[in-house]
Amino acid sequence: MYDLVITGSGPAGLSAAIYAARAGLKFIILEENLPGGQIINTYEIDNYPGIPGISGSNLASRMEEHARKLAGDSFVDDTVTSAVLNDSVKKIFTASHRIYETRTVIIATGATHRRLEVPGEDMFSGNGVSYCATCDGAFFKEKDVAVVGGGNTAAMDALYLSGLCKSVSIIHRRNVLRADKVLQDKLFSAENIKIYWNCRVDEIYGNEQVKGLKLRDLKNDTVSDLAVDGIFAAVGITPASALFSASVNTDKEGYIIADETCMTNVPGVFAAGDVRTKNLRQVVTAVSDGANAVTSVRQYLLG
Numbered sequence: 001m002y003d004l005v006i007t008g009s010g011p012a013g014l015s016a017a018i019y020a021a022r023a024g025l026k027f028i029i030l031e032e033n034l035p036g037g038q039i040i041n042t043y044e045i046d047n048y049p050g051i052p053g054i055s056g057s058n059l060a061s062r063m064e065e066h067a068r069k070l071a072g073d074s075f076v077d078d079t080v081t082s083a084v085l086n087d088s089v090k091k092i093f094t095a096s097h098r099i100y101e102t103r104t105v106i107i108a109t110g111a112t113h114r115r116l117e118v119p120g121e122d123m124f125s126g127n128g129v130s131y132c133a134t135c136d137g138a139f140f141k142e143k144d145v146a147v148v149g150g151g152n153t154a155a156m157d158a159l160y161l162s163g164l165c166k167s168v169s170i171i172h173r174r175n176v177l178r179a180d181k182v183l184q185d186k187l188f189s190a191e192n193i194k195i196y197w198n199c200r201v202d203e204i205y206g207n208e209q210v211k212g213l214k215l216r217d218l219k220n221d222t223v224s225d226l227a228v229d230g231i232f233a234a235v236g237i238t239p240a241s242a243l244f245s246a247s248v249n250t251d252k253e254g255y256i257i258a259d260e261t262c263m264t265n266v267p268g269v270f271a272a273g274d275v276r277t278k279n280l281r282q283v284v285t286a287v288s289d290g291a292n293a294v295t296s297v298r299q300y301l302l303g
């Protein structure tokens, strides 16, 4: 029987592992993919205090190294398939047919990219449609690409791609960006980035590879063709909460409802990082959640 099972090894899960190890808890951290979560694919993180301009993968490695130094034996490479959370002894079932019994659970499963949901997206996924600029950008050297979205991810993707590609067209459905001002300033001064305001993608087309997209101008309600070789979708994230949503309360978008204590409606179950309802999803708030969740776990275990 464990004191704690942490599901997910992004910044929130790794931070929770560091705090759990230092608290002397008997715990495991279940990791489905490489530790680090979404930041593995982030070109540069410039707002994590003390480490300016670090790459996401480097920051993830440093967090993992730190957690493994304190609790290397607690890392388990396995995928959660289901969970029974409402009893005082919780059960976590995994793909390797193991059942982990634990008194508390921290859900730190993060979020995955949202899809555009337009015709052609599925057909060209991996053949010109991508959700990760740092993973796939190199395939589009000296080519014309589009980035869809107006948030921090879209802005960072566009800036990264502008250093590789001939041109980058940002397609955004409104006339203001959601991205941080520092990123906007860089976008506006980049010579090979053009922003299509108040526009959306209606369709993606091509032969074996993407050739272009149908661009709808939402103000005039007109449709035109934009020839591009690649399309990077950066239209937000969806919480990875489905495995737990039969037990824990979620909001209408699927985020697990919990405040800064990370306590959910189910005693002994806590949510940390991007999967939790919160105002600001950043690495710094995810690692803060990991620390707060373990503090709440300790209080719960003390009764």
Ligand code: NAP
Binding pocket: 044, 045, 046, 047, 115, 116, 148, 149, 150, 151, 152, 153, 154, 156, 173, 174, 177, 178, 200, 234, 235, 236, 237, 280, 281, 282
């Ligand atoms: P986001 O902030 O939610 O932005 C998503 C963007 O996509 C918005 O501009 C939105 O438009 C647009 N959008 C949503 N659905 C769309 C659709 N169906 N079609 C076209 N456009 C659509 O998502 P994100 O950029 O992935 O960032 C996720 C979180 O991670 C945010 O909290 C962000 O701050 C954080 N993040 C932080 C950093 C950093 O600090 N370095 C880097 C990356 C991400 P509207 O603006 O009109 O809603």
